[in-house]
Amino acid sequence: MAGRVVVGVDGSASGLTAVEVAAREARLRGVELRVVHAFLWPAMHPPPGPSPLGPPAGGVRNTVERLVAEAVERARTTEPEVPVSHAVVTGEPLTVLEAQSRAAQLVVVGSRGRGGFAGLLTGSTAVHLATHGRCPVLVVREEGRADGPVVVGVDGSAAGEKAVDFAFAEAALHGTGLVAVHAWTTRSAPKPAARDAPVRHTSRPAGLSQGEEPLPAEVPAGHRERYPDVSVRQETVHGGAREVLIEASRSARLMVVGARGRGGFAGLLLGSVSQALLHHAHCPVTVVRGTDEHH
Template identity: 70%
Template sequence: MSGLVVVGVDGSASSLAAVEVAAEEARRRSADLRVVHAFLWPAMHVPLGASPLGPPDGGLRAMTERLVTEAAARARSVAPDVEVSQAVVTGEPLTVLEAQSRSAELVVVGSRGMGGFVGLLVGSTAVHLAAHGRCPVLVVREQAVPEGPVVLGVDGSAASAKAIGFAFAEAELRGADLVALHAWTGWNAPMPAPQDERAPYANEPGALAAGEERLLSEALTGYRERYPDVKVRHETVHGGAREALIEASRTARLLVVGARGRGGFSGLVLGSVSQAMLHHAHCPVAVVRGGDADGDV
């Protein structure tokens, strides 16, 4: 049975870019592609048919069907071998796409839609879906660097394990290198045991950095063996995670982050680093939730 990639469309240039990316993602996975439009107007009791004074193929419903048909045609032109279906589903976009994510292995959306306001860097649907979707969500922002690596943000939290597995799989699918990046500061690094009991706050120079390098290596344990063809580069950066990941995204073909990680607050469904990537990264961003059991979803 083929897997399923879902892409949300609304007729905007951003969503059409998402359709092209989604078609490529489906092709890589040998998966089917479903093009979905959330049709909100029936719930608002707006007339959907053609006006008696207008053309017979006018009206919101006909316009919506054309929109989805054109998006599906765009997908087929990008990936002719992919089985493409289309659906117009009555409902609010987040609710519709969250429901679609339950049967998908990936949902793809543009960073801005038809409802986007000038100055709003990322659409509310993209942010909320990244927090609530039941599968990884790929938000298409700027153009990826075709030969760049997959960049993975690693923080050592249990919730980030699914993001690590997803990033390795994506690098393998693309034939890309993987850069596993871990950023730390003196505020978020666990304090190693003191070397001298008489000086409880004293440690050898570089002890914090060495501990963070071990954290990164331990987080990746087992994945190298599972994905032996993926070339992995470790990068441990003393500095803010947001700044480090945004800079790394400049030369990446994909950035992968968890929905929430170390330092996340209970009840906060999308971490501040993940949100910052959706707003400011220079390449497509995949947000991978840790799972219902970890409390960050």
């Protein structure tokens, strides 16, 4: 399989957890893992090597080398058979990761950071990485359930098809099932109050437009021949995208969503939906761009 798995590290505990997840993903794909740290000189421009007044192991460059070495060691301990390379790249973290994504099939980052990747998921930076990266971006939040399925949000959009592709492949790699979830709201059916739990339907609910209910069944159907061993369950849920996805993540190994969509997942990475999912999901989250979104 072409490409590599890239993991962004910054010396944080969250970054080391991301390294473990990335190493496992690289093993499953049979590819190299590349550990990357984006390096920016502090505004005061301290000397790169040890200070004559400080310990021999001091200095910004030595600190960076130590944290990268720790990440590489963690990767090799987690998956000894996976080839591991590393790079310290001078530049702004999101720009560096975007560039690295061009030769990758997956970029993995932690949900909390410090140093070069500090505030990675604060404000618009997560949106930038997910919408401008050239491959899927996996954000490691809480550890997913080892026995849980891969959950994918589906809405019938062209962009969402890539998310479905990724979710099927991921379920096959991990030997688990897949749950396709479609959230819906309509002008003819009142939206549940925020305090109400999402309502699942096994048949077409009253007030649901003709074009919405079949989506969960239609989107995965074309993948069954390619992935005959992946069991699929479809759920149509009346509720807002944030509530539906966060609730579904409780029992998931991984949540997969498209970078853009329509219907229940409209504007996924354009406002509060993405922030809610990235900050409150109960498992790792992968954001997948459609092929028509590369500029």
